[in-house]
Structure formats: C-alpha cells, structure tokens
Amino acid sequence: MRQYLLCLLLALTIAPAFTRTRHFAKDSYLSSDEVQSFETDDDDDVTPTLSRDTFVLDDYRKLTTDPAAERLRGQALVDYVNARQDLWTARLSDKFESYSEGAKWGLMGVNNVANSIKARKHESATRFLDINLPKNFDSRTNWPQCDSIKQIRDQSSCGSCWAFGAVEAMSDRICIASEGKIQATLSADDLLSCCRACGFGCDGGEPLAAWRYWVKDGIVTGSNYTLKQGCKPYPFPNCEHHSNKTHFPACKHDLYPTPKCEKTCQDGYTKEYKSDKFYGKTAYSVHPSVEAIQKEVYTHGPVEVAFEVYEDFLNYDGGIYVHQGGKLGGGHAVKLIGWGEDAGIPYWIVANSWNTDWGEDGFFRILRGVDECGIESGVVGGVPKIDSYNFDNDDDDLF
Numbered sequence: 001m002r003q004y005l006l007c008l009l010l011a012l013t014i015a016p017a018f019t020r021t022r023h024f025a026k027d028s029y030l031s032s033d034e035v036q037s038f039e040t041d042d043d044d045d046v047t048p049t050l051s052r053d054t055f056v057l058d059d060y061r062k063l064t065t066d067p068a069a070e071r072l073r074g075q076a077l078v079d080y081v082n083a084r085q086d087l088w089t090a091r092l093s094d095k096f097e098s099y100s101e102g103a104k105w106g107l108m109g110v111n112n113v114a115n116s117i118k119a120r121k122h123e124s125a126t127r128f129l130d131i132n133l134p135k136n137f138d139s140r141t142n143w144p145q146c147d148s149i150k151q152i153r154d155q156s157s158c159g160s161c162w163a164f165g166a167v168e169a170m171s172d173r174i175c176i177a178s179e180g181k182i183q184a185t186l187s188a189d190d191l192l193s194c195c196r197a198c199g200f201g202c203d204g205g206e207p208l209a210a211w212r213y214w215v216k217d218g219i220v221t222g223s224n225y226t227l228k229q230g231c232k233p234y235p236f237p238n239c240e241h242h243s244n245k246t247h248f249p250a251c252k253h254d255l256y257p258t259p260k261c262e263k264t265c266q267d268g269y270t271k272e273y274k275s276d277k278f279y280g281k282t283a284y285s286v287h288p289s290v291e292a293i294q295k296e297v298y299t300h301g302p303v304e305v306a307f308e309v310y311e312d313f314l315n316y317d318g319g320i321y322v323h324q325g326g327k328l329g330g331g332h333a334v335k336l337i338g339w340g341e342d343a344g345i346p347y348w349i350v351a352n353s354w355n356t357d358w359g360e361d362g363f364f365r366i367l368r369g370v371d372e373c374g375i376e377s378g379v380v381g382g383v384p385k386i387d388s389y390n391f392d393n394d395d396d397d398l399f
C-alpha cells in the first residue's frame with residue numbers, strides 16, 4: 001500500500017529537467033583490497049586536486065566525480081576527501097560505522113530535490129526586484145533580534161528534515177516580517193504529523209507541500225523535546241547524527257514511527273490549538289538561480305532548500321562542502337540563511353537539523369554557483385500572514 005502511494009508521489013513530483021553530471025551508480029562498495037589498489041592508482045591520475053588558492057568555479061563545473069570514489073566509504077573515504085582538496089575537512093565518526101544502510105539514510109526524507117515543473121509555475125517575484133546584493137549576507141547578523149535564525153534544531157531519528165527546514169524558515173520569516181515583535185517557534189511535530197499532502201511523515205515528505213499546508217491549515221507553536229514549551233513540542237529527544245561527540249546518545253538505528261496528528265495542545269498550555277496557529281499568506285518556489293535565491297533571502301529571510309546527500313557529507317567537519325565521493329544516500333531538506341566568499345570561493349550558509357554537534361556548530365557551508373548537489377534547484381518559501389496578529393499583544397509566551 002505504502003509502496004504504491006510512494007510511487008504515485010514520485011510520479012507526481014518528478015522533475016525531468018533535473019540532471020547532474022556527477023552521476024552515481026548504486027554499486028556495492030569496493031572491498032578493502034580494491035580500495036587499496038584504487039588509492040595507489042590514483043597517484044598517477046590526472047584528476048586535478050581542488051585547492052583553496054587556485055580554485056576556479058568554471059573549472060570545477062567541468063569536473064566529474066571519479067566513479068571509483070563513489071564506492072569509497074569509512075576511513076578510506078575520509079582520507080580520500082582530505083587528501084584531494086582543502087576546501088573542507090572530513091572526519092570519521094566511529095559510532096556510525098556499524099549502522100545499517102537503512103538507518104543511515106532513513107534520515108534524509110526528500111525524494112526529489114529539484115522543484116517540479118508545476119512548482120516552478122509559482123515562483124517568487126522577488127527575483128524581479130532591483131537589489132544591489134552585498135558580497136556577504138548572513139540572516140543571523142542582518143536580523144539580530146530574531147533568535148530563531150541562530151538556533152539549530154534536531155530532527156532526531158525521524159526523516160522529518162522536510163518539516164524542520166520549513167518550520168525553521170517560517171519562524172524566522174514571522175519574526176522578520178513583524179520586525180522582531182513576534183518570536184514564535186513553529187512546531188515541527190504539528191506539520192510532520194498533520195500534513196497528509198506532505199508525504200510520509202518520518203519516512204519523508206515534500207517541502208513545497210509543507211509551505212502550502214501552512215497557508216491552508218496553519219501551524220501551531222512548539223519547542224524542542226527538552227524545553228517542552230508551546231502547543232506541540234517535538235516528541236523525540238536530541239541524538240548524535242554522524243558526530244563523534246557524546247553529549248547525546250547516538251541516533252537510534254530504527255526510525256520512530258510518525259507521531260499521531262493530535263489537534264490539541266499539550267496539558268497546561270494556555271491557548272486552544274486553533275487559536276495558536278500561524279498562517280502563511282503565500283507559498284512558492286524560488287527560481288533556480290543564484291541571484292534569485294539571494295534576492296529572496298535578502299528580502300524575506302531564510303528559505304528551505306533540498307539537495308542530494310552523498311556519504312561524504314555525513315563526514316563533513318567544516319569548510320566549504322564540495323562533493324568528492326561516497327554513494328548517493330538520498331534527498332535532504334535544510335534551511336539556507338545567507339552567503340559569502342572565502343578566499344574568492346563563493347558559498348551558501350545553511351542550517352542543518354542534526355543539532356549543534358554536527359558540522360560548524362550545526363551549520364554548514366556549501367559551494368555556491370554550480371548547483372552543487374542540486375542545492376540551487378529546489379528552493380521554496382512563502383510569506384507569513386501577520387496582519388491579523390496584534391503586535392502589541394504582551395503575550396510573551398508566544399512560542
């Protein structure tokens with residue numbers, strides 16, 4: 001039954017225009033002997049190494065990933081990534097080595113990273129604005145009054161990235177549009193469990209459908225598991241995602257089942273479920289170009305983006321991510337908050353939902369301008385409906 005529905009969903013949202021040069025076959029991994037010989041062979045290989053000092057975007061565009069590198073994993077992959085380039089560093093987290101493929105990739109949760117043809121019919125108009133875009137832009141410093149932009153959440157052992165990227169950006173946008181007067185933390189649980197059109201809950205969903213749900217049905221507030229604040233806090237605790245740190249227990253092997261849709265607030269919360277809802281005015285996709293994405297973020301704040309996650313991304317430990325090797329795991333949704341340049345290398349600044357122990361305190365940077373892993377072709381957002389809220393409402397419990 002589920003399989004059928006999933007296929008239907010795939011058929012509806014598939015984007016034929018989306019192809020990548022770095023195409024990965026789903027082969028089995030190399031044995032350690034093969035890895036050994038591959039690494040030795042590589043010494044005479046002409047494939048250029050990427051260096052911070054000599055990096056040229058147009059040259060990178062023409063590169064394809066070595067097919068043998070697709071099959072690397074574990075320490076061999078980490079060593080390969082670190083030896084080949086110095087834009088980012090990889091680090092192995094021992095505790096995830098034992099994970100089954102299903103457990104490792106179940107967290108991805110987006111089927112098609114590029115927006116469909118249909119979605120592209122409703123593109124944000126901010127791309128037509130005449131804006132003199134700055135070289136560097138970070139939503140955290142541009143809207144310092146909005147706490148949600150600085151926060152990193154944790155999806156736990158649930159493929160709910162699509163819901164997190166959405167509620168994170170919606171919360172930011174409510175704050176930005178209200179000029180800091182409304183600091184709401186929208187509930188990932190409410191969206192995850194109640195939006196049927198979004199897909200499959202903890203087994204994956206579609207970002208644009210999440211934004212449409214916000215417009216049509218609204219989303220209540222809710223904090224993380226630890227704080228237990230708002231109408232519907234997240235039901236799952238933080239856990240370590242591919243990180244070697246030990247603050248939290250490692251994410252469990254099996255994904256949690258999708259929580260039941262409860263149209264009530266937690267006990268003790270002062271508001272009714274319905275009156276706690278925040279609504280969007282519009283939901284749209286963003287034209288897949290660097291400038292259109294920049295104008296959208298500059299005007300309305302963070303956006304939700306989807307991209308392809310390969311095994312090397314799991315080992316990201318800082319820097320500007322460019323895909324090097326490892327197999328394709330699945331689509332992942334996150335929140336893009338700004339951009340910059342480091343020694344002439346352009347990047348996007350992105351918030352992941354694997355808590356602050358992963359990456360650069362929960363954030364990561366990824367190459368900008370080459371649609372790296374599809375990050376520039378699956379951008380969605382929307383504008384909050386805030387005129388119906390009373391800004392002077394002294395309800396400081398707005399969570």
Ligand SMILES: *[C@@H]1O[C@H](CO)[C@@H](O)[C@H](O)[C@H]1NC(C)=O
Pocket residue numbers: 091092093094244
């Ligand atoms: C990960 O942590 C373990 C135990 O704390 C340590 O032995 C190991 O060296 C760490 N690995 C890396 C790559 O830092």
Ligand SMILES: *[C@@H]1O[C@H](CO)[C@@H](O)[C@H](O)[C@H]1NC(C)=O
Pocket residue numbers: 151154223224226227238355
């Ligand atoms: C829960 O959320 C609060 C507020 O965003 C944050 O300060 C806290 O660190 C979070 N707790 C965990 C365990 O992530």
